[in-house]
Amino acid sequence: MSVSPRRPRVLLLTSSPLDGADGADVRLASDVLGALPDVEFTWFAQWPHRRGRPPPYGLGGRAVRILSWDGMPHLPERAQAALAGAVAARRCDLVHAFLTVGRTFPAFSWLRPVLLGARPVVHTVPGVMDPRLLARTRPLGTTVALSESMARRLRAADFGDVRVIPPMLPLERWPSRPRPAGLPMVLYAGHHDPGGGAETAIDAAAEAVRAGAEFRLVLAMRGRPGQDRHGLAAALRERASAAGLRAVEVRGYVDDMRDLITAAHVLLFPPTTIGGKADIPFTVLQALATGRPVILSDLPQFADFGNAVLRAPAGDARRTGQQLAWLLGQPRSWEVLAERGRAAVEERFGPERFAARYAALYRELLP
Structure with a gap:
């Protein structure tokens, strides 16, 4: 035997x-x-x-x-x-x-x-x-x-x-979904980190609104040990109000991102430094797999996504906001990026x- x-x-x-x-x-x-x-x-x-x-x-x-x-x-x-x-x-x-x-x-x-x-x-x-x-x-x-x-x-x-x-990414858990109906929702998901991108996302959203785009902005924020999460969230709300944004929601940690990403039209993630976050953020993969176009900053590690995403100079809220306004106003381009994103995740991740x-x-x- x-x-x-x-x-x-x-x-x-x-x-x-x-x-x-x-x-x-x-x-x-x-x-x-x-x-x-x-x-x-x-x-x-x-x-x-x-x-x-x-x-x-x-x-x-x-x-x-x-x-x-x-x-x-x-x-x-x-x-x-x-x-x-x-x-x-x-x-x-x-x-x-x-x-x-x-x-x-x-x-x-x-x-x-x-x-x-x-x-x-x-x-x-x-x-x-x-x-x-x-x-x-x-x-x-x-x-x-x-x-x-x-x-x-x-x-x-x-x-x-x-x-x-x-x-x-377990693709069976993240199927591609059609574009949601109604007022677009733009999602930022990240940490309360210096250069993490939340402030740039708010400023870019304000730029997109000035360009005529209509949407609501949701920031899903994760804290790190020792951070004053309530104070940091309040500071983001104050920044959004000072920028003239009205339809803004700042949330804390979201245990299951699937419903939130599915409800979004665009994922906006424009950090100036990646810090301790994963070099390839899981939220970006989840959004691409779901068929949600993503706008990133042009950090070197994001070059691996190729033409499946839009990228703007890191810290350039004006350019990022222009890309957001353009994408929300171009249904055909939205569909093309949604298809590219899903294909990129299937092929590489x-x-x-x-x-x-x-x-x-x-x-x-x-x-």
């Missing part, structure tokens, strides 16, 4: 639980967990568990619980993840880290041999909070960037072996391609 080979054991190392707050690192780790059923994964789960948010227990492997009241990557969660990861890594064949390069990452990278031992490590980099941090950082192992632009930046910082694997690339990388690195 033949004995089935043992499934490889892989630790998914994140700074917060997979069933906690929905950040880019958690999203990417969950996607890898679901994409590779032949791997026995270990991951972090929230304790106590939040009601209404089912953890991914049914996907195989085992969950290691860490204490977290809100599932956010606060300092206690990050410390627990590092210590629990150090223990779990000794029982795994490979460590797959999903960690943004933030303020505490350089110290973690230098402690990598102590914390993770001699196991091979894959490090998927969702984003870089500040490029200056790269000079103080050591690579954890084989590095995975989400875009060609980020890969070039990491290689220039001596990260050595850097691969590019774009994120995935589908789950099969994502799974195949990570499976190949695992086979290469596993002992």
Whole structure:
């Protein structure tokens, strides 16, 4: 009787639980967990568990619980993840880290041999909070960037072996939808970050209104630990009022973006810096898959979208607003961009391609 080979054991190392707050690192780790059923994964789960948010227990492997009241990557969660990861890594064949390069990452990278031992490590980099941090950082192992632009930046910082694997989107959950009827809704979704694009979106909307466009603007804002979210939201409302905008709604975190994106006519995302947000924002992929045209700033990583999106100079609210007014007044151009966006996601960001690339990388690195 033949004995089935043992499934490889892989630790998914994140700074917060997979069933906690929905950040880019958690999203990417969950996607890898679901994409590779032949791997026995270990991951972090929230304790106590939040009601209404089912953890991914049914996907195989085992969950290691860490204490977290809100599932956010606060300092206690990050410390627990590092210590629990150090223990779990000794029982795994490979460590797959999903960690943004933030303020505490350089110290973690230098402690990598102590914390993770001699196991091979894959490090998927969702984003870089500040490029200056790269000079103080050591690579954890084989590095995975989400875009060609980020890969070039990491290689220039001596990260050595850097691969590019774009994120995935479950296309069956994001079907293309026809253009909504009624007064157009323009959506911005992002963080309360300096240069994150919310202020530029408001100024661009005001420019579009002055050009004759009629729409309502919705800003879906996510906060980070330690931010005064209510105060920041109030400041955005004041800016919109001062710009002469009346039909403006500032929301907090939206747990399920599907209905909001489906109701939108255009996604407006004009940051001047990407900061710690995913190099390829998931909201942009969701909008394109749904058939919603997207207007982006011309940051290098957004060049990967080609002619599937409109781009304006970063920080140029006047040009961004002109593009918005033009797009809302051109139904045929709207349809063309909607079709291009859906095709781009199907071609470059589908789950099969994502799974195949990570499976190949695992086979290469596993002992």
